[in-house]
Amino acid sequence: MLDSKKLRKETELVIQNLSRRGFNFDFKKWENLELQRKELQAFNENQQSKLNDISKEIGLAKKESNDTSKLQKEASMLTAEIKNQTKQLDQLLMQINEFVMSLPNLIDTDVPDGKDETENLEIRKCGSPKEFDFTPKDHLELGENRGIDMEAGVKITGSRFKVLRNDIAHLQRALLNLMIDTHVSEHGYEEVYVPYIVNEDSLLGTGQLPKFEEDLFKLEGKNNFYLTSTAEVPVTNLFRDEILDSEILPVKYVCHTPCFRSEAGSYGKDTRGIMRLHQFEKVELVQAVESSDSDDALEELTGHAEAILRKLDLPYRVVSLCSGDIGFSSAKTYDLEVWVPSQSSYREISSCSNFRDFQARRMKARWRSKQDKRTELINTLNGSGLALSRTVLAILENFQEADGSITVPDALRDYLGKDRILST
RNA sequence: GGAGAGGUGGCUGAGUGGUUGAAAGCGCUCCCCUGCUAAGGGAGUAUAGGGUAAUCCCCUAUCGAGGGUUCGAAUCCCUCCCUCUCCGCCA
Numbered sequence: 001m002l003d004s005k006k007l008r009k010e011t012e013l014v015i016q017n018l019s020r021r022g023f024n025f026d027f028k029k030w031e032n033l034e035l036q037r038k039e040l041q042a043f044n045e046n047q048q049s050k051l052n053d054i055s056k057e058i059g060l061a062k063k064e065s066n067d068t069s070k071l072q073k074e075a076s077m078l079t080a081e082i083k084n085q086t087k088q089l090d091q092l093l094m095q096i097n098e099f100v101m102s103l104p105n106l107i108d109t110d111v112p113d114g115k116d117e118t119e120n121l122e123i124r125k126c127g128s129p130k131e132f133d134f135t136p137k138d139h140l141e142l143g144e145n146r147g148i149d150m151e152a153g154v155k156i157t158g159s160r161f162k163v164l165r166n167d168i169a170h171l172q173r174a175l176l177n178l179m180i181d182t183h184v185s186e187h188g189y190e191e192v193y194v195p196y197i198v199n200e201d202s203l204l205g206t207g208q209l210p211k212f213e214e215d216l217f218k219l220e221g222k223n224n225f226y227l228t229s230t231a232e233v234p235v236t237n238l239f240r241d242e243i244l245d246s247e248i249l250p251v252k253y254v255c256h257t258p259c260f261r262s263e264a265g266s267y268g269k270d271t272r273g274i275m276r277l278h279q280f281e282k283v284e285l286v287q288a289v290e291s292s293d294s295d296d297a298l299e300e301l302t303g304h305a306e307a308i309l310r311k312l313d314l315p316y317r318v319v320s321l322c323s324g325d326i327g328f329s330s331a332k333t334y335d336l337e338v339w340v341p342s343q344s345s346y347r348e349i350s351s352c353s354n355f356r357d358f359q360a361r362r363m364k365a366r367w368r369s370k371q372d373k374r375t376e377l378i379n380t381l382n383g384s385g386l387a388l389s390r391t392v393l394a395i396l397e398n399f400q401e402a403d404g405s406i407t408v409p410d411a412l413r414d415y416l417g418k419d420r421i422l423s424t
Numbered sequence: 425g426g427a428g429a430g431g432u433g434g435c436u437g438a439g440u441g442g443u444u445g446a447a448a449g450c451g452c453u454c455c456c457c458u459g460c461u462a463a464g465g466g467a468g469u470a471u472a473g474g475g476u477a478a479u480c481c482c483c484u485a486u487c488g489a490g491g492g493u494u495c496g497a498a499u500c501c502c503u504c505c506c507u508c509u510c511c512g513c514c515a
Binding site: 076373 | 441442443453469470471472473474475479483484485494495496504505
């Protein structure tokens with residue numbers, strides 16, 4: 001959520017910034033609503049103040065057994081009036097809230113301009129794609145009948161679900177442990193475990209709602225529960241309605257969860273194998289920092305995700321998402337893209353974003369310094385460190401041998417207990 | 425799932441219709457006193473929105489959430505959420 005004071009004072013800047021996303025900000029509408037709100041609210045509060053005074057007077061008069069019928073009559077009228085105004089005000093507030101909640105975050109000045117993912121800016125490349133002296137297979141050719149069981153997923157649930165077996169299930173678990181261990185012991189994150197079902201408030205807090213409900217799986221029942229689409233939601237919401245002491249900042253959490261995404265609107269995209277599924281595992285990094293630290297924190301967090309790719313000797317590149325591709329809540333996003341030999345291209349395996357105070361304002365997540373007692377919104381960041389299914393995919397494809405076996409990357413050997421898998 | 429109790433400020437905990445944003449205690453901050461990290465005295469100590477340039481000041485809201493009764497509700501009524509105890513079921 002954007003700061004309404006900023007909307008008022010730096011209107012031009014906001015309009016310009018949002019237009020870089022291709023977002024058309026209807027300032028006239030907002031200004032109109034705000035003006036009405038301000039007037040009505042000021043008047044209403046004034047009336048309320050009067051009523052409060054009269055009520056106190058009545059109280060005092062009754063104590064001394066004086067006649068209060070005249071005052072009560074006056075108060076009755078005021079009460080009716082206020083009730084009426086409040087109804088109008090509430091309606092207005094709902095409209096304003098709806099409007100403001102659907103505004104995306106402002107993007108940083110160094111976010112490249114562009115209309116879609118084709119115009120994302122490559123920042124750096126690390127490692128180089130391995131040359132194969134045979135035609136590399138794709139991950140499904142490698143894993144089919146040997147641990148990646150798409151048919152079983154379809155039988156149990158439906159399309160876009162998978163079953164993993166044996167070495168490949170083990171590989172995923174080994175990766176999971178490597179990632180969490182690394183982030184905890186080398187990068188200073190605290191491990192957390194959270195619910196996989198989240199409520200509406202949590203989704204509003206991080207920005208998945210109200211605009212992106214079609215991406216989510218909603219549960220039946222009156223509770224308005226959803227399956228979590230990313231650990232970002234439950235983990236970042238740990239800060240909701242909290243005031244953190246400045247000494248504990250930055251707070252850094254690492255968390256593994258499955259992620260459930262309806263993938264509505266992605267029909268026909270990545271239909272083969274485990275690239276894009278309704279359920280996948282992910283290790284997520286989340287940070288809460290002071291606003292002055294969030295630029296550095298994004299670089300740091302991105303580096304933490306990269307460290308995993310480096311450990312695994314996977315070739316990747318870092319791109320800065322352009323203004324047309326960047327997410328709704330994000331001010332700046334780096335995607336990490338891993339080399340996928342079968343597609344001869346880099347594919348997203350992590351997305352690291354700085355949300356500045358956008359989520360914090362929605363969640364009322366603040367911090368307070370010891371010296372001056374003022375509260376300030378925290379800045380939140382998160383990034384995948386990494387998406388597990390795609391890491392499994394990348395390892396299978398990048399470390400395949402001519403005979404279809406997979407050489408296990410050094411960093412993983414202790415976790416897996418072998419240096420080669422799928423050697424039939 | 426059944427029966428009962430309860431949800432008040434950083435914490436403990438008073439408060440069943442009237443100057444209560446809320447007693448008291450603890451904690452915390454600042455000051456005073458005190459010849460030694462003890463004791464005592466004083467002041468302060470929620471969040472958000474609006475008026476404002478303002479972290480002073482003024483107004484409004486908030487005692488789990490939402491609605492209702494009333495001139496006036498932390499206090500009465502209704503619905504929901506959550507916590508605790510006992511029983512049942514269960515990994």
